[in-house]
Amino acid sequence: MERSPISLEDFRFDQSIIAKRWMLLTAGAFSPGAFNSMTISWGSVGQIWNKTFFQVVVRPTRHTMTFLEAGDAFTLCVFPESRKKALSLLGAKSGRNGDKIAESGLTPVPSTRVATPGFDEAELIVECRKMYWQDLDPSHFLEPEIMDNYPKKDFHRAYFGEVLAVSGTDAYRA
Numbered sequence: 001m002e003r004s005p006i007s008l009e010d011f012r013f014d015q016s017i018i019a020k021r022w023m024l025l026t027a028g029a030f031s032p033g034a035f036n037s038m039t040i041s042w043g044s045v046g047q048i049w050n051k052t053f054f055q056v057v058v059r060p061t062r063h064t065m066t067f068l069e070a071g072d073a074f075t076l077c078v079f080p081e082s083r084k085k086a087l088s089l090l091g092a093k094s095g096r097n098g099d100k101i102a103e104s105g106l107t108p109v110p111s112t113r114v115a116t117p118g119f120d121e122a123e124l125i126v127e128c129r130k131m132y133w134q135d136l137d138p139s140h141f142l143e144p145e146i147m148d149n150y151p152k153k154d155f156h157r158a159y160f161g162e163v164l165a166v167s168g169t170d171a172y173r174a
């Protein structure tokens with residue numbers, strides 16, 4: 001996919017992409033077996049501490065969390081609709097049980113500012129440096145229905161990542 005660097009000033013991201021198109025969250029370093037990816041459809045983009053950041057929420061059961069914990073970065077990729085099947089696979093199988101990335105047909109590529117790879121087929125790659133995490137505390141859930149998301153009590157850990165670099169198609173440029 002033809003992408004080019006986008007400055008933070010020019011970066012335009014419609015947050016409805018996260019739920020509708022999904023994103024691929026990757027953590028770890030770019031060498032065989034040293035990184036893992038999983039599909040996400042919950043998260044956000046915003047501003048904090050005068051930085052642009054993405055927030056992702058990851059259940060502790062995810063293999064990807066091991067890499068998020070060990071490393072200092074993550075990447076987020078958006079793919080064309082034609083790759084939704086690959087995202088479904090990466091969101092259904094665990095990297096713990098085999099090489100699902102090879103099975104997905106996606107091609108890892110080095111990032112520019114972080115050790116974690118992005119993917120060549122992506123139309124958007126966001127490189128983030130981990131800057132904060134916090135476990136969601138069920139005692140702070142103000143709506144009882146929120147608990148319905150946690151029959152196994154595997155409450156998400158939220159990670160804030162400062163956006164260090166963006167590369168994308170012109171659809172993400174002001």
Ligand SMILES: Cc1cc2nc3c(=O)[nH]c(=O)nc-3n(C[C@H](O)[C@H](O)[C@H](O)COP(=O)(O)O)c2cc1C
Pocket residue numbers: 022036037038039040041042043057058059061062063064065087088090091092093094095096
């Ligand atoms: C559309 C979609 C969205 C998902 N969103 C999330 C999410 O936001 N957080 C999460 O922890 N898991 C989410 N998942 C589940 C993980 O992607 C899934 O459990 C994956 O197999 C974990 O892989 P891993 O064990 O290799 O890390 C989602 C799955 C799908 C299909």
